[in-house]
Amino acid sequence: MSQPPKTSSSSFHIAMFPWFAIGHITPYIHLANELASRGHRITLLVPNKARLQLQHLVLHADLIVFSPVAVPHVHGLPEGTEIASEIPIHMTHLLATAMDRTRGEIEQFLTVSKLDFVLYDTAQWVPGIARRNGIKTVCYNVVCAAALAIALVPARNVPKDRPITEEELREAPAGYPSKNVVLCGAEAKALTFISLPYGEGITFYERTTTAMKECDVLSIRTCRELEGDLCDYMEAQYKKPVILTGPVLGLGSDKKSEKLEERWEKWFSGFEAGSVVFCAFGTQWILEKEQFQELVLGFELTGLPFFVALKPPSGCATIEEALPNGFEERVKGRGVVFGGWVQQTAILSHKSVGCFVNHCGFGSMWESLMTDNQIVLVPHLGDQILNTKLLVKELKVAVEVEREENGWLSKDSLRKAIKSVMDKDSEVGVMVKKNHAKWVETLSSPGFMSGYIDRFVQKLKEIVN
Template sequence: MSSTKFHFVMFPWFAVGHMTPYLHLSNRLAERGHKITFLLPKKILSLLQPLNSQPHLIAFHSITIPHVDGLPPGAETASDIPISSVSRLAAAFDLTRDQFEVIVAAEKPDFVFYDTAHWVPEIARRLGIRSVCYNAVCAAAIAIALVPARAVRDDRPLTREELAEPPSGYPSKTVVLRPHEVESLTFISLPFGDGITFYARTMTSMKHSDAIAMRTCREIEGAFCDYLSSQFDRPVLLTGPVLPEQSPDTKLDERWACWLGKFSPGSVIFCAFGTQFILEKDQFQELLLGFEETNMPFLVALKPPAGATTVEEALPQGFEERTKGRGIVYGGWVQQPLIIGHRSVGCFVNHCGFGSMWESLMCDCQLVMVPHLGDQILNTRLLTEELKVGVEVERQENGWFSKESLCKAVRSVMDKDSELGASLRKNHAHWKSVLTSSDRMSGYIDQFIRDLQEIGR
């Protein structure tokens, strides 16, 4: 590697699912001697500080979040608000522009990494700094929803009909939305800040960057990344999945270690749907009844459903008594990577958010996907149709999944004697081997830095 050392400013969208991938990348860059200034809301500092493995080179810089009408007092991240308020958070995010410019002008970095701050390239260019739009979502979602060849001419969001039809040259016939799922991507035309839609914000962020970067690897999404590069006429740089390395000193909370330790290897179902998604109460209860119907032990970590303040008050009638000793429903945060790595956990039921997608590929569990949003649906199709490492729970056209369909999906992958279960395990083992190759993943970061050196010339 060149002896050149860069200074990076990281400015991700104010959501945990965006900030943590940026910090994981920062750790990898700092391991190679590069300096990072990481901009974030003060409130999230305590959560991210323990994940900073290179504090001598990664400096956190707090940003003050201005208050805007419609945003709850003290709200600083997407985890603090319902999805319906995200546009107001985006408006507050944009009001940090002056703070950002002052910090960047003083720090004089070589590169600024950002995702939804569409005004960053303009400021960076004026200051003689390179801008990199770093995306922590799948390339397929960007390709289907934001492809310039279909919409860039007049900067308009795609219609439902266009979203239902993959664009010309799109590199997959299976990683697609079905007609009744198109609604899951129409949020791109909704406001995301004052006077701007999510679509316009994201398109501007990518079109005006010096380079686009993706948190993915060529083995899995190479064709999608090449397609994006041709459409945006920008280099698309790959970092690999950039997953955190668990410290040998990091232990699973004793509560979960003791409970899981009561069960035989590979027998427990674990379910989690991320930090933001909230189910309706009837779908929440149907999910739990599906786990009950499997007759297997299960640990469910979900936020309380809509209208409930705790998970306990939303449980189906008689559920606790019927599942006592073999089932737990928990409404707080858990150590997901450590839980799916526990010897007793044999099935991971998840929403297939991009972070969970990579974590699931790195574990030994059988995978069952219950996606909710457009990018999660496409992640799911990537795992089920292309890589063939898991199954998707069947839904009705109105999006509803039944307890029977959930139970069927779990049993189909957990049956040790089934041809499907054996095939999924074999494919999963292959991809885990690919992704856990330290030389291969380290090589992605080294190549990423070389690519940045070319852009910086």
């Protein structure tokens, strides 16, 4: 690893060590760009595969450098695994073990580098190393405050020898301010993963709460307008400052929109404004073939033009071999199902797109809120379920696709949810569009985004002075 020199007294040198997942590393890079635009130097400690995939997002190459982390092989992981999108979700705990085994490499970097701060999220052992080297630590969480407040407060005693019960998850923590996000049934069951192993000899709950207990400052990628009460709750629970960065989308007013790939620009431009349904479920969710087919048939049933970006389902090497019989012929000219990477933000900003069907990962949640598109949500696990509750129950800016009791998503339920927001005479569609417009106005108002970053930097200065 390289060791950049310490910056001048008026600026910081900050190291960032996010969880080895594209959905976590990307917002760290966006934050790095904002900090670098204010003169601060950033070293991103990430696997090399993540660097190769995301280095194009860096806007200030003179102040932001990558220091690739060598990810060791862990038995049970495919050879060469470095980031979460390369493996199914059930193997993620092994990747956590691999991250922990980079500790020696990270410790060497933190020891020889002249740093002011290190930002991290899931590596709960970072604060101990940083303290020995006089470095302040910021536990920067890129999930919603609701997810942290409901499941990851120190007062919640999650036993090691059994999963959390549904009753335990249904109860809002003492002092928790919002009752609309309380879970039940299958939703509560989906969150029991927090009591499962996440690395060697440690659960997800223990790892995450320790990471937040041991830092100097807690930080969350959210805004007070959206989750102010929850952030106050976190501050009271952890008895330390909670500073917010705002959404940090890398979409500041001074940055031009990413240009969409020519073939897709031509395709989208063939439809009326606001008519296309766009669907994307993130980098990790791999559907079973039957569920995949059911969903694409649901898009067909809407009668609307659609562009679906999903990974090939389990057991299929390509999207084409997974499609239902006759599907391609029936939707030719109005529907695309694509198995590769797409420019999500560029697609969402295209004038022909009118609806975004997504899994409500925190990045997609913010991107949903920042566009004029109608929002249809299909959460899969963990914080996605809580993000969905926030948008559907609290803000009333989206609708959720109803699942059957066994968790199955039917083509009719998907069609119904999409039509409920896309039909012009739908009361639900009018209501969520009106509420959404208010949030777009707030989030895009002059100085809103930059103000959060300015206050974040000011808080960092107060901590070191």
